[in-house]
Amino acid sequence: MKVWIQRTLAGVLGASVLLGGLSAFAAANGEPGRPGWGQHSPEERAAHQAKMLERIASRLQLDAAQKAKLDTLAATMKAQREAMGGAAGGPRAELQSLISGNSFDRNRAQVLLQQKTQALQTSGPQLINAMGDFYDSLRPEQQQQVRDFLNRRGGPRGHHGERGPRS
Known part of the structure; x- marks a missing residue:
């Protein structure tokens, strides 16, 4: 293949990846008329989290001790998410600050990367x-339900981020 064709294809591929990443970032953080997770009020996020935890507890038929461990896990995940979130305005504002100049x-x-790494290590x-x-508190059949759920959907959001079929 000629060099100019290879370079053109590489350029098109690179531009596609960049535009795809930016559009995914915009979709995850909300678009006009379609709010993202970061644009909801704290009360809306708390209500969504409570509903999600209740659904997990119901599907796995958790007892009171297991629900307490699930609540602890959720609170720990929330604290880590907040620690990773950074400055007011979140990741979108951070990205905008990186590209605001010429x-x-x-x-x-690099400073942001170090801050995120430190938050993750902490x-x-x-x-x-x-x-x-939480996982160790589950009975073997509950652990299998968790494994089956992850295997069936390819992770919490499915393959390439789309939602998998609901069961």
Whole structure:
């Protein structure tokens, strides 16, 4: 294949990846008329989380002790998400600050990376322990339900981020 064709294809592929990433970022953080998770009020997020936890508890038929461990896991995940969230405005504002000038602010990006890494290292062990405590409290058939759920859907959001079939 000629060099110019290879370069053209590489350029088109790179532009596609960049545009796909930006559109996914926009979809996850809300578009005009379609609010993302970060645009909901704290009360709406809390209500959604409570509904989600109740659904998990119902599907797995959790007892009171297991529900308490699930609540601890959810609180730990929320704390880690907040620690990773960064400055007011969240990831979108951080990205906008990196590209607000004529060139990408690599120094600020490195600082953000270090901050996120530090937050992950600090809160990671608590998250691992909370997940381990919850999972280990499950009966073998409940653990199998969790494994089946993840295998069936390819993870919490399915393959490539789409929702899998509801059961």
